[in-house]
Amino acid sequence: MTENIRPVLSGSKALVVGIANEHSIAYGCAQAFRTAGAELAITWLNEKARPHVEPLGAELGASITAPLDVSVPGQLENLFETIEKKWGKLDILVHSIAFAPKSDLAGGLLNCSAEGFAKAMDISCHSFVRMARLAAPLMNDGGTMFAMSYYGANRVVPNYNVMGPVKAALEAVCRYLAYELGPKGIRVHAISPGPLKTRAASGLKDFELLLNEAAKKAPVGELVDIMDVGYACAYLATSFAKRVTGGTVYVDGGANIVA
Ligand SMILES: NC(=O)c1ccc[n+]([C@@H]2O[C@H](COP(=O)([O-])OP(=O)(O)OC[C@H]3O[C@@H](n4cnc5c(N)ncnc54)[C@H](O)[C@@H]3O)[C@@H](O)[C@H]2O)c1
Secondary structure, eight states, X not given: OGGGOOOTTTTOEEEEEOOOSTTOHHHHHHHHHHHTTXXXXXXESSTTTHHHHHHHHHHTTOSEEEEOOTTSTTHHHHXXXXXXXXXXXXXXXXXXXXXOOHHHHHTOGGGOOHHHHHHHHIIIIIHHHHHHHHHGGGOBTBEEEEEEOOGGGTSOOXXXXXXXHHHHHHHHHHHHHHHHHGGGTEEEEEEEEOOOOOTGGGGSTTHHHHHHHHHHHSTTOXXXXXXXXXXXXXXXXXXXXXXXXXXXXXXXTTGGGOO
16 A cells, blocks of 8 residues: 555655554554655653654654653753754644543543543643644644544543543644634644554553444444554645644544444
């Protein structure tokens, strides 16, 4: 399939945040952008994650690699300073990160603490606003921003708990950012992938059941993979999609249309 992808993103600079390992949705995005000709900046969470992420960055020829924990003051600013110095611009931003404290995720929404709720919201949602604020001034020729949502934003998915309201907020954030940044030629998308076996997903109770149900429910009859998500983002980042913005784009084999 990859040999049919033309370098429609050559000259584009893409920052992809959220690669933990080769199963990460962010890695699918980075691979798809690279295949389409973009130059990459990628990040790792901390020194423990670094040995898993750095080799993937090398394989993709990433020209910027940097640490980024969005809860550490100054790290996001440092990253964007590096991007400005090295590239002087940015075309694509991917926010593919989420976190909720285990005890707050496991206990159902009723039992989620105020601190756990705030932390989940800060890392999984408001950090996208902070990224967008720093990215927008570098997107002088327009640009595209992505944040990863999930079906649990709009419908109750058992065990998704606090992440449901957090993803609902993230989708609303995408709409409002699309409204505010549209006049600058910047488009903002929430991407809603079907369930994928990743590190983040392993924190959800009965995730295997969700995978089985998704495969059964999807009209295309199979699960999605990280490249499906990556290529959908690559398309949305091209000028072929220049008048598409603000919505939630499902990459789930059509599962969301089935009752
Ligand atoms: N896996 C699924 O089924 C699925 C479905 C729909 C949406 N999503 C969303 O996709 C996104 C990516 O998750 P994934 O499934 O690829 O799992 P993943 O574990 O591979 O990626 C999650 C990433 O979040 C990063 N992260 C956590 N806390 C952070 C912080 N403080 N600062 C910076 N980065 C931090 C981790 O380092 C990791 O790279 C998440 O937003 C997730 O909610 C996942």
